[in-house]
Structure formats: C-alpha cells, structure tokens
Amino acid sequence: MSWKLKDLKGLSTPTDVKTCTVDEAVRQLKDKYKEVGIETLTKIATDILVKHLTENKMTIEDVKKRYSNINNIDSIIMDILRLAGKL
Numbered sequence: 001m002s003w004k005l006k007d008l009k010g011l012s013t014p015t016d017v018k019t020c021t022v023d024e025a026v027r028q029l030k031d032k033y034k035e036v037g038i039e040t041l042t043k044i045a046t047d048i049l050v051k052h053l054t055e056n057k058m059t060i061e062d063v064k065k066r067y068s069n070i071n072n073i074d075s076i077i078m079d080i081l082r083l084a085g086k087l
Helices: 022-029 038-054 060-066 073-083
Strands: none
Touching (some): 022 073, 038 060, 038 073, 060 073
C-alpha cells in the first residue's frame, strides 16, 4: 500500500494576521495599568477580544458602559485593540 500526500504548502505558509490572546494583553498591560488590577484587566480584555472581536456580542460602547467606573477605560480599550492589530 502506498500513500500519496496532498500539497501541504498552504498549511505552512505564514500569515499576516496578527493575533492577541487575553493572557498576552494582560501580560503587556499589567504594569502600565497597575491601579486597575489584573482581575479587572483580564475581564476587560476578555470582553474586548472575545465578546467584541470574536463573538460580536458586545460593542465597544457596551464595554465602556460596563467599566465606566475605571478612569482610563478609553486608553485601556485602545491599547488592547492596538495589541490585537485592530488600530
């Protein structure tokens, strides 16, 4: 019995799509936003990266309303979107 493999060039081709996980975003922003706390920063990153960008269940305005008690929520949102390659 012999095996014939399909052309696998497409599987190993690098892509230009930038990805950002919640862990990466929190790791990169935790020192800049020490006053927010890691748990809250994780929740914000999850809402933006998962619920907004991936699942389309939340808008940026929803995120801003949910975390309106945080003074610099706009800059946190912009930094996370920048890390995800969306700005």
